[in-house]
Amino acid sequence: MTVTIRDVARASGVHVSTVSRTFSAPHMVNAATRTRVLTVAEELGYRPNRAARALTTGRTHNLGLIVADIANPFFPPLIKAAQAEARQRDYHLFVADTDEEAGAEEELVQAFSKQVDGVVLCSPRSSNKALERLAARVPFVVINRRLRGAATVLMDVGHGARLAVEHLAGLGHRRVALVAGPAGSWTSAEIRTAAEEVDGVELIVIGPNAPTERGGFAAAGRVRESGATGVLAYNDLVAIGLIDGLGELGLGVPEDVSVVGIDDIVPGRLNRPKLTTVAMPTAAAGRLAVDLLIQEVTATTSLETRLVIRDSTAPPR
Amino acid sequence: MTVTIRDVARASGVHVSTVSRTFSAPHMVNAATRTRVLTVAEELGYRPNRAARALTTGRTHNLGLIVADIANPFFPPLIKAAQAEARQRDYHLFVADTDEEAGAEEELVQAFSKQVDGVVLCSPRSSNKALERLAARVPFVVINRRLRGAATVLMDVGHGARLAVEHLAGLGHRRVALVAGPAGSWTSAEIRTAAEEVDGVELIVIGPNAPTERGGFAAAGRVRESGATGVLAYNDLVAIGLIDGLGELGLGVPEDVSVVGIDDIVPGRLNRPKLTTVAMPTAAAGRLAVDLLIQEVTATTSLETRLVIRDSTAPPR
DNA sequence: AGGTTTAGTGCAACTGTTTGCAGTCTTGAA
DNA sequence: TTCAAGACTGCAAACAGTTGCACTAAACCT
Numbered sequence: 262m263t264v265t266i267r268d269v270a271r272a273s274g275v276h277v278s279t280v281s282r283t284f285s286a287p288h289m290v291n292a293a294t295r296t297r298v299l300t301v302a303e304e305l306g307y308r309p310n311r312a313a314r315a316l317t318t319g320r321t322h323n324l325g326l327i328v329a330d331i332a333n334p335f336f337p338p339l340i341k342a343a344q345a346e347a348r349q350r351d352y353h354l355f356v357a358d359t360d361e362e363a364g365a366e367e368e369l370v371q372a373f374s375k376q377v378d379g380v381v382l383c384s385p386r387s388s389n390k391a392l393e394r395l396a397a398r399v400p401f402v403v404i405n406r407r408l409r410g411a412a413t414v415l416m417d418v419g420h421g422a423r424l425a426v427e428h429l430a431g432l433g434h435r436r437v438a439l440v441a442g443p444a445g446s447w448t449s450a451e452i453r454t455a456a457e458e459v460d461g462v463e464l465i466v467i468g469p470n471a472p473t474e475r476g477g478f479a480a481a482g483r484v485r486e487s488g489a490t491g492v493l494a495y496n497d498l499v500a501i502g503l504i505d506g507l508g509e510l511g512l513g514v515p516e517d518v519s520v521v522g523i524d525d526i527v528p529g530r531l532n533r534p535k536l537t538t539v540a541m542p543t544a545a546a547g548r549l550a551v552d553l554l555i556q557e558v559t560a561t562t563s564l565e566t567r568l569v570i571r572d573s574t575a576p577p578r
Numbered sequence: 579m580t581v582t583i584r585d586v587a588r589a590s591g592v593h594v595s596t597v598s599r600t601f602s603a604p605h606m607v608n609a610a611t612r613t614r615v616l617t618v619a620e621e622l623g624y625r626p627n628r629a630a631r632a633l634t635t636g637r638t639h640n641l642g643l644i645v646a647d648i649a650n651p652f653f654p655p656l657i658k659a660a661q662a663e664a665r666q667r668d669y670h671l672f673v674a675d676t677d678e679e680a681g682a683e684e685e686l687v688q689a690f691s692k693q694v695d696g697v698v699l700c701s702p703r704s705s706n707k708a709l710e711r712l713a714a715r716v717p718f719v720v721i722n723r724r725l726r727g728a729a730t731v732l733m734d735v736g737h738g739a740r741l742a743v744e745h746l747a748g749l750g751h752r753r754v755a756l757v758a759g760p761a762g763s764w765t766s767a768e769i770r771t772a773a774e775e776v777d778g779v780e781l782i783v784i785g786p787n788a789p790t791e792r793g794g795f796a797a798a799g800r801v802r803e804s805g806a807t808g809v810l811a812y813n814d815l816v817a818i819g820l821i822d823g824l825g826e827l828g829l830g831v832p833e834d835v836s837v838v839g840i841d842d843i844v845p846g847r848l849n850r851p852k853l854t855t856v857a858m859p860t861a862a863a864g865r866l867a868v869d870l871l872i873q874e875v876t877a878t879t880s881l882e883t884r885l886v887i888r889d890s891t892a893p894p895r
Numbered sequence: 896a897g898g899t900t901t902a903g904t905g906c907a908a909c910t911g912t913t914t915g916c917a918g919t920c921t922t923g924a925a
Numbered sequence: 926t927t928c929a930a931g932a933c934t935g936c937a938a939a940c941a942g943t944t945g946c947a948c949t950a951a952a953c954c955t
Contacts, residue, residue, distance in 0.1 A: 263911095265910090265911055265912090266911060266912065267911080275934075275935090276934065276935045276936075277911090277912080277913095277935095278912095278913080278914080278934075278935065278936075278937095279933085279934060279935080280912095281911095281912060281913060281914085282913090282914090282933095282934090284912095285912085285913070285914095286913095286914095289932090289933075289934095290933070290934080291932080291933060291934085294933080294934085308688070308691065308692050309692070309911085309912075310633075310692050310910090310911050310912070311692055311693050312629045312630075312632035312633045312638060312692070312693070312910090312911080312912095313629075313633050313910070313911035313912045313913090313940090314911080314912055314913075315629040315912095315940095316627075316629050316630050316633055316910090316911080316912070316913090316939095316940045316941065316942085317911085317912050317913040317914080317939075317940050318912080318913065318914095318940090319940085321629060323672075330658070331654050331657050331658040331661065332654040332655045332657075332658045332844075333654075334651065334654075334844055334845075336654075337648050337649040337650075337651075337653075337654050338649045340648050340649075340673070341647070341648040341649045341675055344648065344673060344674055344675055345675065345677070348674065348689075353672050353674075353689070353690070353693065354672060354673065354674075355640075355670050355671060355672055355673075356657070356661060356671065356672075356673040357661055357665065357670075357671075358658055358661055358662065360662070369665075371625075372665075372670070373670070374625065375625050375626070375627050375628055375629075376628050376629070376670065474848060498848075501848050505850060508850070527649075527651060527845055528651075528844055528845040528848045531791060531815075531818050531845045531848075531849065532848065532849070532850075533822060533825070533849075533850060580941095582940090582941055582942080583941065583942060584941080584942095592904075592905090593904065593905050593906075594905095594941090594942080594943095595904075595905065595906080595907095595942095595943080595944075596903085596904060596905080597942095598941095598942065598943060598944085599903095599904090599943090599944090602942090602943075602944095603943095603944095606902085606903075606904095607903070607904080608902080608903055608904085611903080611904085626941085626942075627940090627941050627942065628942095629940090629941080629942090630910090630940070630941035630942040630943090631941080631942055631943075632910095632942095633909095633910045633911065633912090633940090633941080633942070633943090634909070634910050634941085634942055634943045634944080635910085635942090635943065635944095636910080896955105897954100897955095898953105898954085898955090899952100899953080899954075899955105900951105900952080900953070900954090901950100901951085901952075901953090902949105902950090902951085902952095903948105903949090903950090903951100904947105904948085904949085904950105905946105905947085905948080905949100906945105906946085906947080906948095907944100907945100907946095908943105908944090908945095908946105909942105909943085909944090909945105910941105910942090910943085911940105912939100912940090913938105913939085913940085914937100914938090914939090915936105915937100915938095915939105916935105916936085916937095916938105917934105917935090917936080918933105918934085918935080918936095919932105919933085919934080919935095920931100920932085920933085920934100921930100921931085921932080921933100922929100922930085922931080922932095923928105923929090923930085923931100924927100924928090924929085924930100925926100925927085925928085925929100
């Protein structure tokens with residue numbers, strides 16, 4: 262029923278090894294034979310069996326991608342780009358989701374290990390110890406986490422945060438609130454130190470907060486009390502929640518207070534006012550991670566972020 | 579380096595077939611031997627090689643999932659659920675994206691075919707002919723498309739649309755606009771016929787429109803001209819765009835006109851006003867599709883939709 | 896006691912490809 | 926004309942498992 266390399270060999274009068282070579286090392290076979298084999302293969306509808314190939318070569322041409330939550334709007338563009346890049350290079354991509362549990366990461370990598378040539382881990386929560394253990398099992402690249410010895414792609418949030426605060430300063434804001442993320446978050450720390458570096462504005466840090474819409478909503482009161490006219494939120498979800506919360510308190514955005522988010526997720530673009538935000542190069546990160554994996558290079562890359570100015574920022578009253 | 583079934587066999591003094599059986603048919607091996615083999619395997623860090631297993635059994639324990647656009651907010655919850663279900667049943671899930679091109683579907687299934695036990699196709703755009711051709715290659719189940727002979731999971735948009743219009747009618751709206759989707763869309767037709775069945779309201783169909791925010795935005799003018807006080811949009815993106823467009827024309831939602839969307843995507847929940855919408859059971863659909871695939875049953879299922887009432891609907895002036 | 900079932904295990908063939916090695920046949924150079 | 930060097934191609938042994946069949950020994954019947 263399923264047509265194998267042997268069928269093709271028989272039908273085209275050559276040995277299986279020749280058929281094999283016309284697919285995996287075409288230059289080693291005579292042009293005439295090659296086209297003959299190719300046409301016969303086409304007629305018979307032959308497709309190489311990747312499992313068999315994997316068995317001998319040890320390479321599966323599969324990659325794994327592990328993220329915290331597929332449904333979190335931050336990830337889909339990254340997944341999409343990674344998938345596209347993989348496919349273009351004739352790889353297939355397994356996607357898995359830890360549901361925000363650190364333990365699941367290790368378990369997933371284990372499960373993947375015999376089945377992929379490498380895995381990309383997005384913002385892994387596992388300890389360094391655990392990650393080193395995994396490195397022994399399967400090559401991987403991490404996104405958004407510093408980890409020496411491993412291939413890494415970072416997005417330079419710090420730079421983006423600085424741009425954001427400078428943007429606010431440029432509009433004339435002198436008191437800027439930073440609605441921070443969860444305690445212990447690398448990103449949150451990065452944002453804070455960058456924001457503090459900007460001259461000419463007084464920075465009030467509010468937090469820690471949950472990295473969600475509710476977190477932003479809940480922070481609205483303290484933002485008002487702070488007297489800030491501009492605010493940088495930990496991410497777009499927080500920004501959206503904050504704008505909502507400020508609205509409840511009778512403060513309009515951007516008339517009364519300017520808000521800038523981070524991430525540039527779809528809901529921010531659809532929000533009213535459209536969110537001014539720091540765009541994270543998630544697609545580029547996904548692509549790059551896949552490339553690094555396939556080419557087996559260990560490098561640390563830092564991707565530029567940029568500020569997208571939309572409607573949630575304006576000069577202060 | 580990599581530990582195989584033979585290593586385990588040698589170390590535990592049994593034949594490879596016994597080791598094989600302790601993993602794939604535990605009941606066929608004596609309890610004592612089984613535990614011995616198991617502990618030895620554990621010590622050696624043995625993991626069955628899925629490629630080799632796939633080669634002999636013909637089953638890969640992999641599934642494919644093909645959607646139009648991973649980054650479209652409609653899909654991630656479905657992908658997430660499908661992935662979780664697959665993993666729970668010891669399957670891995672390839673995710674791929676056609677980027678909205680019908681041709682890519684067939685190509686992708688081809689590419690997957692030797693590598694998966696089945697694939698789930700979400701709202702496939704390919705012709706019936708093409709799909710039948712694919713059915714010969716690999717088992718599949720389709721989501722959101724009627725296709726006789728294939729396992730199918732449908733979401734009953736029609737019912738949801740009816741509920742939506744009834745909701746508007748119940749609030750007192752007598753003139754309701756339907757901002758339809760693209761011409762030739764099954765969903766759009768379904769929505770329309772269901773909406774027309776509701777008594778007591780006059781339905782004005784506006785469209786076809788692009789199924790995007792811009793499509794909704796562009797339709798705002800015609801909605802105003804129609805004199806409708808309530809509108810059912812083709813989906814949440816259209817609804818969000820429409821609300822924006824109505825705002826530009828000086829019409830507030832829900833004060834001046836009520837809007838209900840379809841899909842219940844995240845951006846709708848975060849919108850202001852929060853969108854009243856027809857919730858599609860995408861997660862359930864994803865789970866069910868992989869179940870059907872794994873159990874190899876050919877069934878046609880129709881999943882209930884429900885109306886989620888939030889802030890974009892109110893009684894007319 | 897003798898025959899039959901049953902549980903547990905070993906044997907070896909098989910899955911579809913790759914690849915190092917060896918052989919054949921041209922070609923080109925000396 | 927002879928020899929070396931390529932260019933192709935065939936051979937057969939892996940790769941890491943699964944599984945039908947045969948075999949042994951113990952347990953179960955009459």
